[in-house]
Amino acid sequence: MYGRKVKLRFLFIILILFSLILSTFLILKSLEENVVYFQSPSDIKLLEEFRDKKIRVGGMVKENSIKVSSEKINFIITDFKNEINVVYSGVIPNLFSEGKGVVAEGYLKDRSFFKATKILAKHDENYMPPEVKAILEEK
Amino acid sequence: MKFIFKFFEPNKVFLITSKAPKYVMALFMIVISIGLLEALIFSPEDYKQSHSVRIMYVHVPAAWISLGIFSSMTLLSLSGYIFKNKNFFLIAKSLAPSGLVFNIIALVTGSIWGKPTWGTWWAWDARITSMLILALFYLMYLVAWRIYENKDYVLKITTMIALMGIINVPIIKYSVEWWSTLHQPASITLLSKSSIHSSMLFPLLIMTAAFALFSLLIFLMKYNTELIKIKNKGLDRL
Numbered sequence: 310m311y312g313r314k315v316k317l318r319f320l321f322i323i324l325i326l327f328s329l330i331l332s333t334f335l336i337l338k339s340l341e342e343n344v345v346y347f348q349s350p351s352d353i354k355l356l357e358e359f360r361d362k363k364i365r366v367g368g369m370v371k372e373n374s375i376k377v378s379s380e381k382i383n384f385i386i387t388d389f390k391n392e393i394n395v396v397y398s399g400v401i402p403n404l405f406s407e408g409k410g411v412v413a414e415g416y417l418k419d420r421s422f423f424k425a426t427k428i429l430a431k432h433d434e435n436y437m438p439p440e441v442k443a444i445l446e447e448k
Numbered sequence: 449m450k451f452i453f454k455f456f457e458p459n460k461v462f463l464i465t466s467k468a469p470k471y472v473m474a475l476f477m478i479v480i481s482i483g484l485l486e487a488l489i490f491s492p493e494d495y496k497q498s499h500s501v502r503i504m505y506v507h508v509p510a511a512w513i514s515l516g517i518f519s520s521m522t523l524l525s526l527s528g529y530i531f532k533n534k535n536f537f538l539i540a541k542s543l544a545p546s547g548l549v550f551n552i553i554a555l556v557t558g559s560i561w562g563k564p565t566w567g568t569w570w571a572w573d574a575r576i577t578s579m580l581i582l583a584l585f586y587l588m589y590l591v592a593w594r595i596y597e598n599k600d601y602v603l604k605i606t607t608m609i610a611l612m613g614i615i616n617v618p619i620i621k622y623s624v625e626w627w628s629t630l631h632q633p634a635s636i637t638l639l640s641k642s643s644i645h646s647s648m649l650f651p652l653l654i655m656t657a658a659f660a661l662f663s664l665l666i667f668l669m670k671y672n673t674e675l676i677k678i679k680n681k682g683l684d685r686l
Binding site: 318325431437439 | 493494495496530566571572612628632648
């Protein structure tokens with residue numbers, strides 16, 4: 310149906326596309342550690358070298374774990390398997406609250422204690438008006 | 449296939465591209481008015497982020513449109529290259545500017561939304577970084593057209609840029625699933641129920657339609673210019 314040249318050009322494009330996908334995949338695979346924005350408390354447990362290296366820990370703020378004092382705030386980040394204690398002093402984003410996602414940037418003191426230099430709130434993919442939320446909570 | 453190409457012949461298309469913009473413009477004005485009223489006034493605030501949810505009605509459609517346009521540009525460039533049809537390249541070229549504009553809008557509105565919600569203007573997470581890379585590919589594509597305008601190999605260079613950039617499109621789409629990112633995962637998927645409440649989904653879809661119409665408008669105007677350029681060269685066929 311098509312000429313030989315058309316088929317050849319098609320094959321050429323397929324080959325280029327295939328090699329581009331393969332090389333991108335390999336590059337991203339080898340950079341995985343840097344592509345992820347944060348690590349979960351479970352990942353932290355498996356870390357071998359963590360001292361004096363800035364890392365980000367992400368997960369949920371554990372219910373009833375936020376303790377605010379005049380100078381600092383303490384809370385626990387959990388991924389429902391492992392937990393990590395966080396201490397932080399500074400500005401807190403509006404959406405930071407218990408039971409919601411959070412990303413803390415800072416330094417590990419030991420495997421279960423994290424000193425944050427910056428707190429980011431993570432928003433989930435749910436959008437709804439307050440009335441609907443109230444109805445959902447009643448259920 | 450030859451039969452389909454006949455529809456794309458410049459002489460016939462020129463009649464449409466020179467007249468259609470004013471109608472598309474009128475339609476765009478109507479749809480954007482409804483969309484903005486819905487998005488900014490009638491839609492409810494979010495239970496958690498309150499009024500900053502309204503940024504989403506610009507952010508998400510802009511991101512969708514910029515991804516859609518880049519995909520179409522690549523498809524057109526590749527078809528143009530495989531079937532040796534220069535017209536496809538011109539359609540792709542005329543689509544690019546509005547794609548870039550919407551890409552930048554998505555990045556800027558995302559940044560404005562990120563400050564009150566996340567607590568930062570910018571994060572080097574996979575979604576945001578890959579979206580920035582898409583903007584760079586758009587720029588490369590447009591700059592390449594500008595630099596090599598009168599050279600024969602401009603078609604090949606721009607096709608290669610589109611081909612390299614298209615690898616990034618699925619990465620943008622799935623970045624939030626493959627890696628841990630600050631950006632939230634997709635709320636609207638083809639197979640499962642949307643996690644955006646219907647009262648918020650409606651303005652989102654209207655705004656998407658409005659932005660699509662705007663892209664169409666800019667495309668028609670750009671494409672019309674390309675066809676005029678051909679006419680001025682005294683060619684009645686490509």
